[in-house]
Amino acid sequence: MSSSRDLSSRLRQNVWDGTIPLEIRLHSGDCRTYDDSDPYLIQFPRLSYLGLLPPRLHTFFSNSLIYPDVSPAEAWLSYEHVPLKWHYPLGLLYDLYSGTEPAYPAADGDDAEKKADGRNVGDDVNIPWRLTVHFSEYPVEHLVKLDVDGKHLHDLFINSVKEADFVRNGHGRPVMNLSKEDSTQLWESVKQHSFPLYNPINQKLLNPPGVSLRHLPVKLYLPHATSDSNDKGQAPGSLRVVQQPINPALSSRQPQTIGTALNQIIPSLFPSRRSPLLAQAVLHGAVLPLGTSVEELVRTTAYLDGWLHIAVVMMA
Amino acid sequence: MLDVIASPLISKSDFDAACDELSRLFAERHNLQSEWLSVDVHDRNDTRFLRIMKPLCTRVDVALGDSQEQSDERELMEYDEEALEPSPSHQGVVVEYDIVFSPSFQVPVLYFNIKDLLFRFPPTMDTLYRHLIPLQFRSQAEKAGVIGGITLTDHPLTNAPVFFVHPCQTVSILGASRGKEELTPIEFLMLWISAMGGCVGLHLPIALAEK
Numbered sequence: 001m002s003s004s005r006d007l008s009s010r011l012r013q014n015v016w017d018g019t020i021p022l023e024i025r026l027h028s029g030d031c032r033t034y035d036d037s038d039p040y041l042i043q044f045p046r047l048s049y050l051g052l053l054p055p056r057l058h059t060f061f062s063n064s065l066i067y068p069d070v071s072p073a074e075a076w077l078s079y080e081h082v083p084l085k086w087h088y089p090l091g092l093l094y095d096l097y098s099g100t101e102p103a104y105p106a107a108d109g110d111d112a113e114k115k116a117d118g119r120n121v122g123d124d125v126n127i128p129w130r131l132t133v134h135f136s137e138y139p140v141e142h143l144v145k146l147d148v149d150g151k152h153l154h155d156l157f158i159n160s161v162k163e164a165d166f167v168r169n170g171h172g173r174p175v176m177n178l179s180k181e182d183s184t185q186l187w188e189s190v191k192q193h194s195f196p197l198y199n200p201i202n203q204k205l206l207n208p209p210g211v212s213l214r215h216l217p218v219k220l221y222l223p224h225a226t227s228d229s230n231d232k233g234q235a236p237g238s239l240r241v242v243q244q245p246i247n248p249a250l251s252s253r254q255p256q257t258i259g260t261a262l263n264q265i266i267p268s269l270f271p272s273r274r275s276p277l278l279a280q281a282v283l284h285g286a287v288l289p290l291g292t293s294v295e296e297l298v299r300t301t302a303y304l305d306g307w308l309h310i311a312v313v314m315m316a
Numbered sequence: 317m318l319d320v321i322a323s324p325l326i327s328k329s330d331f332d333a334a335c336d337e338l339s340r341l342f343a344e345r346h347n348l349q350s351e352w353l354s355v356d357v358h359d360r361n362d363t364r365f366l367r368i369m370k371p372l373c374t375r376v377d378v379a380l381g382d383s384q385e386q387s388d389e390r391e392l393m394e395y396d397e398e399a400l401e402p403s404p405s406h407q408g409v410v411v412e413y414d415i416v417f418s419p420s421f422q423v424p425v426l427y428f429n430i431k432d433l434l435f436r437f438p439p440t441m442d443t444l445y446r447h448l449i450p451l452q453f454r455s456q457a458e459k460a461g462v463i464g465g466i467t468l469t470d471h472p473l474t475n476a477p478v479f480f481v482h483p484c485q486t487v488s489i490l491g492a493s494r495g496k497e498e499l500t501p502i503e504f505l506m507l508w509i510s511a512m513g514g515c516v517g518l519h520l521p522i523a524l525a526e527k
């Protein structure tokens with residue numbers, strides 16, 4: 001029993017420590033020397049939000065900006081013309097858009113063969129991830145506009161935390177009952193990416209006394225298929241976000257697995273509960289084995305807002 | 317429509333039925349009212365939702381301020397007129413209210429934004445308080461916790477930024493306003509619109525509410 005707890009906490013720690021190196025360049029349209037500015041380099045936590053970066057980016061690039069007086073709230077980031085949502089954690093954005101092949105479980109048999117197509121594991125890793133920061137032409141139709149004080153980002157985060165709480169318990173009491181200090185500490189832990197600050201609050205939310213787990217907070221992110229693209233107003237990189245109530249268990253003896261949940265929610269992409277045939281579920285850069293218990297994942301590898309944000313990636 | 321809803325919550329299938337019913341009722345009686353432009357049931361990604369459109373009505377003071385480009389003037393005018401009125405310069409501008417059943421909260425949630433071919437009303441808090449929230453609701457709306465607040469989020473189906481009325485308090489608000497009698501799905505939806513929509517300018521036309 002204790003070894004499984006050790007494993008959980010090691011996994012939690014690994015997920016917490018996951019980072020992606022970013023190389024952020026100023027968009028030529030905002031740069032007084034066209035494309036001659038130095039890039040901003042940062043090793044950024046996968047769990048954290050790019051929405052925390054604008055003040056730093058503004059300071060870093062202020063000497064290169066055509067309009068140095070522009071507010072940091074005008075900043076937005078893109079990757080290959082896709083505006084990046086502020087309130088999606090970096091890891092989700094990277095898994096969705098970077099094109100990097102996810103990591104496969106070091107499994108035997110079938111799984112190993114898929115990788116044996118002549119390519120090395122590191123071949124298509126997109127590192128550092130090269131992003132562009134803009135300070136004009138904010139895509140208001142696609143991105144929530146942030147403010148200088150970070151209130152919008154905080155609001156988006158807290159709403160997401162509340163929603164996860166509601167899904168888990170059928171009501172939002174645990175998060176509503178957090179003290180003012182605890183709520184402040186939760187947001188501080190996000191801003192500072194501090195596990196010692198985050199973990200005690202998270203444990204309160206995950207284990208409210210006298211409440212049994214109702215549903216599991218899982219969101220699936222599907223890239224729009226090309227057949228959908230005649231849909232008007234389709235932005236580059238637009239997604240379909242799918243969410244349904246997921247029970248923790250199918251029966252008293254059978255826990256809900258990634259395979260059973262995906263088969264229930266999007267059977268067209270996951271016709272089998274046991275083996276991925278058309279698409280794969282990617283979390284924190286890794287392909288999720290379909291036999292994994294969803295509840296265990298929620299408890300150990302959820303994002304900071306309590307959700308499992310899973311990228312659904314089509315198989316080649 | 318004999319099914320009766322026992323609690324303030326509504327099931328997904330009852331919600332779908334209520335949407336159909338309200339849309340049908342509007343088709344029948346739209347001539348008797350002028351507040352709403354359309355009430356349509358939409359299906360997107362296998363999810364049904366109700367879209368209500370109405371013309372953008374802007375507070376008279378704001379509309380004047382717009383044409384004169386003078387914010388001082390606007391402030392002087394502010395206590396003159398607090399009602400929301402259609403403004404000539406905003407002709408053809410539409411407010412889109414989407415009522416979507418939330419799988420998380422298991423209640424309908426209200427999302428809304430302004431549709432304008434000239435993109436003059438981006439989804440920002442400034443737009444919200446200048447054009448969408450009647451002045452008398454402003455302080456109430458700004459206080460998160462009273463009705464959960466009104467902020468920005470991504471629309472669950474279009475994934476584009478829109479305003480939304482946070483649903484956390486829906487159950488208690490509806491519980492307080494629905495009284496003791498049991499409601500049919502369409503009655504529930506009408507009650508829900510009255511309770512959640514008023515503060516953001518969505519009012520049920522009387523012609524639709526009458527039996």
